[in-house]
Amino acid sequence: MSMLVVTRADGAVVVGPEHAMGALANGGTPPVTLAVAGGVLVWAWADDDLDPDTTLAQAPTAMLDDVAAAQDWVWALYGPGVAEVLDTPDGQTVTWDPGQDWLPQCAARFAFGTWLSAWWPASTTDGIPALDPQVLRAEMEPLAARLDLLFAGDEPPLPSATDVPWPVASGYALAAGPGDVIGPAPVGVTVSTGVCGTRWSDLPAGWVDASDRAVSWRLLQDLGHWFFQVRAAAGPTTVTDDARLVADTPGRRVELHPDRDSFGRCWIGEAVGTTSDPPPVHVRVHLPGFAAQAGFAGVAADDGAERWQASVRALARARLDAAGIASTPGPAVTGPWRAERTARTDDY
Amino acid sequence: MSRTPRAQAIDAAWRRLGPGLEPLSAPDGGPLSRTVKLLVVPLVLRPSAHPWLAATVLDDAHVAMVDALVADHGDQLRAAAAWFVVLVDQLAAWPKGQVSRDSCYPRAFELAVCHGAPDPGTAAALAHETLAEVAEARGQWTPAALREVLADPDLRATLSERLAVGWASGNADNRRAVQTTRVAPGPEDDPLANHPTPAPQPQAPTHALGDPRAGTGLDQCTSFLDTFVADGQLVGARLRTAEQAWTAVVACEVGWVTGWGLREDTWPTTLPAPARARRLGLTDAEAPPRPALDRAGADEARCPWDRSIGERVAAIVTHSADRTALPGIVELLTDEVDRACAPWEVASEAGRAMLVLGTVLVTGLVCAEATVTQAHQVVLAMRRRESWLAWAQRQPAPTAADDGLIALADEASDPVAPYLRRLWVRVHGAETRGTLPVGAAEVQNVLVGVFRSVLLDGRSRVRAALTRLQGDLR
Numbered sequence: 001m002s003m004l005v006v007t008r009a010d011g012a013v014v015v016g017p018e019h020a021m022g023a024l025a026n027g028g029t030p031p032v033t034l035a036v037a038g039g040v041l042v043w044a045w046a047d048d049d050l051d052p053d054t055t056l057a058q059a060p061t062a063m064l065d066d067v068a069a070a071q072d073w074v075w076a077l078y079g080p081g082v083a084e085v086l087d088t089p090d091g092q093t094v095t096w097d098p099g100q101d102w103l104p105q106c107a108a109r110f111a112f113g114t115w116l117s118a119w120w121p122a123s124t125t126d127g128i129p130a131l132d133p134q135v136l137r138a139e140m141e142p143l144a145a146r147l148d149l150l151f152a153g154d155e156p157p158l159p160s161a162t163d164v165p166w167p168v169a170s171g172y173a174l175a176a177g178p179g180d181v182i183g184p185a186p187v188g189v190t191v192s193t194g195v196c197g198t199r200w201s202d203l204p205a206g207w208v209d210a211s212d213r214a215v216s217w218r219l220l221q222d223l224g225h226w227f228f229q230v231r232a233a234a235g236p237t238t239v240t241d242d243a244r245l246v247a248d249t250p251g252r253r254v255e256l257h258p259d260r261d262s263f264g265r266c267w268i269g270e271a272v273g274t275t276s277d278p279p280p281v282h283v284r285v286h287l288p289g290f291a292a293q294a295g296f297a298g299v300a301a302d303d304g305a306e307r308w309q310a311s312v313r314a315l316a317r318a319r320l321d322a323a324g325i326a327s328t329p330g331p332a333v334t335g336p337w338r339a340e341r342t343a344r345t346d347d348y
Numbered sequence: 349m350s351r352t353p354r355a356q357a358i359d360a361a362w363r364r365l366g367p368g369l370e371p372l373s374a375p376d377g378g379p380l381s382r383t384v385k386l387l388v389v390p391l392v393l394r395p396s397a398h399p400w401l402a403a404t405v406l407d408d409a410h411v412a413m414v415d416a417l418v419a420d421h422g423d424q425l426r427a428a429a430a431w432f433v434v435l436v437d438q439l440a441a442w443p444k445g446q447v448s449r450d451s452c453y454p455r456a457f458e459l460a461v462c463h464g465a466p467d468p469g470t471a472a473a474l475a476h477e478t479l480a481e482v483a484e485a486r487g488q489w490t491p492a493a494l495r496e497v498l499a500d501p502d503l504r505a506t507l508s509e510r511l512a513v514g515w516a517s518g519n520a521d522n523r524r525a526v527q528t529t530r531v532a533p534g535p536e537d538d539p540l541a542n543h544p545t546p547a548p549q550p551q552a553p554t555h556a557l558g559d560p561r562a563g564t565g566l567d568q569c570t571s572f573l574d575t576f577v578a579d580g581q582l583v584g585a586r587l588r589t590a591e592q593a594w595t596a597v598v599a600c601e602v603g604w605v606t607g608w609g610l611r612e613d614t615w616p617t618t619l620p621a622p623a624r625a626r627r628l629g630l631t632d633a634e635a636p637p638r639p640a641l642d643r644a645g646a647d648e649a650r651c652p653w654d655r656s657i658g659e660r661v662a663a664i665v666t667h668s669a670d671r672t673a674l675p676g677i678v679e680l681l682t683d684e685v686d687r688a689c690a691p692w693e694v695a696s697e698a699g700r701a702m703l704v705l706g707t708v709l710v711t712g713l714v715c716a717e718a719t720v721t722q723a724h725q726v727v728l729a730m731r732r733r734e735s736w737l738a739w740a741q742r743q744p745a746p747t748a749a750d751d752g753l754i755a756l757a758d759e760a761s762d763p764v765a766p767y768l769r770r771l772w773v774r775v776h777g778a779e780t781r782g783t784l785p786v787g788a789a790e791v792q793n794v795l796v797g798v799f800r801s802v803l804l805d806g807r808s809r810v811r812a813a814l815t816r817l818q819g820d821l822r
Contacts, residue, residue: 011578011725011730011796012730012733030740030742033741040733066800068404071405072381072384074353076359080351084353087404087405099353099356100376118743145375146375148374153382153385160815204742204744204817237818239817239818243817289744289745
């Protein structure tokens with residue numbers, strides 16, 4: 001069994017493999033996490049080449065801000081030695097020796113399920129089918145019951161399984177043309193069009209198609225006015241009529257509402273104005289108030305999103321391939337989920 | 349000598365009891381968290397009687413004690429597991445929320461102790477009766493029920509008078525009396541006998557701004573908040589420094605002075621502004637209102653200082669672990685009137701000191717000019733971790749400052765009101781139970797623990813806001 005280091009930093013007690021200590025940074029691929037009584041467990045990816053087998057086999061790093069609450073499960077996940085060190089003032093190195101052998105695996109499997117439900121890159125454009133949240137949830141529920149200890153009897157953090165009808169078409173819709181670009185201009189001269197993706201951490205899971213070609217816009221000009229039209233392909237999550245997103249580009253903001261056009265479910269909106277800002281080079285579609293790092297500089301803030309999002313897409317494709325191959329069960333922690341086996345490119 | 353975590357000792361002892369415990373066990377055979385928290389610890393280990401079993405890590409002798417206690421209660425625990433099933437079945441007979449599932453754990457044990465294993469012929473009826481008692485005990489202390497007690501015109505008149513006089517004076521003369529009122533109930537015919545009549549003339553400072561104690565008091569607060577330890581534990585010399593600083597905060601009566609200032613709206617300008625009772629979330633009114641004896645309407649007021657005396661007493665009784673130890677209803681009401689009249693509407697200077705410390709801590713988070721102490725560093729780090737977790741789990745950020753389309757109250761990014769509301773309720777509850785923190789470490793734990801609770805509330809709230817927009821099957 002590997003070694004664990006117990007340290008104190010920033011008002012929290014950190015327990016974990018020594019090499020994982022620096023991995024809790026912002027940016028890069030979001031790690032696998034699990035909120036538990038007294039803190040949070042983190043399985044950090046080693047690099048952009050996402051390898052669940054290695055990542056989830058290691059001991060998670062725990063950040064504890066309520067050690068007393070965590071003591072109910074620390075012995076079972078990390079071992080009595082860690083529980084004892086937590087009871088003393090000084091940090092130490094201890095062997096990873098779980099009091100309940102099955103617990104680390106079960107916790108890692110459950111946490112991986114929550115990670116997949118948050119970051120699965122469902123996209124009709126990319127041909128990555130959505131995971132049915134109800135199927136995933138059903139498979140996670142028995143795991144949650146076994147993890148009662150970690151959650152101190154409180155509600156486990158299961159992914160929500162939503163099922164509301166997508167709002168019906170409003171009749172107001174942009175005619176979308178071939179490719180990703182919005183079709184013929186109703187009025188005026190098209191001065192700029194473009195296609196881009198989103199930064200996933202700007203948006204709730206599944207609200208917008210995860211492709212890096214999900215968003216298209218067009219800027220028209222006529223008689224001193226400009227019209228700015230934006231369309232974002234919708235993801236698999238259904239939302240209520242009053243859900244709104246915004247598309248930002250310097251000097252212009254468009255509110256997007258859920259709609260349906262000839263290409264399927266989408267978010268759509270347009271704005272009119274008279275400023276003479278330059279045409280957009282990038283549009284940021286986001287849910288204001290959602291992302292912690294608010295602030296807009298005209299381009300997506302560089303958290304390496306494009307790169308790590310590509311890694312997650314690659315992981316999803318590999319997992320779908322593996323899930324489709326055979327009925328042989330995969331590794332206990334990282335093997336295919338039923339939701340991955342049954343995933344289909346539905347017409348969401 | 350080896351040491352074992354208490355949770356592990358309980359788990360091992362539980363498994364040794366063998367089959368028959370499934371309803372109270374997790375799928376792998378260990379006890380459910382709720383079973384440990386609500387049944388095994390309070391009713392079998394009873395740390396109140398065996399204080400050494402309150403520790404999270406135990407030495408061998410005490411592990412053996414846990415073993416013995418659990419083994420000795422084996423038959424009762426198996427019977428309790430059977431009763432638990434019967435109780436949960438019966439639970440369906442009550443409207444949702446009236447009887448909690450949590451109350452089934454101790455009640456199952458109680459039935460097991462009194463009746464042994466459930467008898468199929470009588471079990472359902474007994475369980476029903478038990479839950480009826482639980483429901484009735486709850487009902488007895490609703491604000492409506494208290495209104496009936498308060499319907500007695502003589503009692504009303506006495507309490508109203510006491511409230512009027514006490515409020516005007518900040519209950520200056522009475523404060524020591526309130527702090528020490530845990531005496532035997534008075535003679536039946538004169539429930540107010542133990543309470544000195546409040547002095548009619550105001551004694552409290554009327555201009556807290558001009559009170560020299562305000563300035564030094566706030567320095568004391570900052571000193572204490574600087575004794576928090578971000579990296580490591582509060583031990584040795586650091587602990588001694590913290591104890592001294594805490595003693596100084598209480599001794600300088602900054603609680604009294606600032607509490608009076610809040611009521612008079614003369615909050616010391618040396619505190620991070622704006623610190624008015626309304627801004628602190630303690631009242632919805634412009635200035636703290638004199639509490640009513642009772643209040644129409646079924647819902648508890650949102651802000652603690654808008655709650656009536658009756659509501660406050662109802663909270664004391666509802667959260668009491670042992671009602672038989674409480675004084676009579678009239679004494680509770682009288683105590684509460686005196687408490688409500690005091691600055692910060694709590695009776696002890698230690699309680700007031702904690703509220704001032706909490707105010708300095710939490711307003712410092714939203715005020716650029718505030719002195720950043722070690723305590724601020726600790727809670728800011730906690731908030732950073734919470735934001736980080738929201739990002740990692742693709743959930744709405746609890747601290748996002750933006751024109752949020754996600755319908756969040758200001759509370760999501762401004763912790764002041766939720767923090768002070770929770771802290772006041774915590775201090776008030778601890779005071780009435782006689783469990784106010786005594787040492788600096790405990791005070792620090794409460795100040796940080798309340799912030800943690802506020803963050804967790806925020807987590808549920810932002811998730812609920814998102815779920816609303818997505819609809820939800822559950």
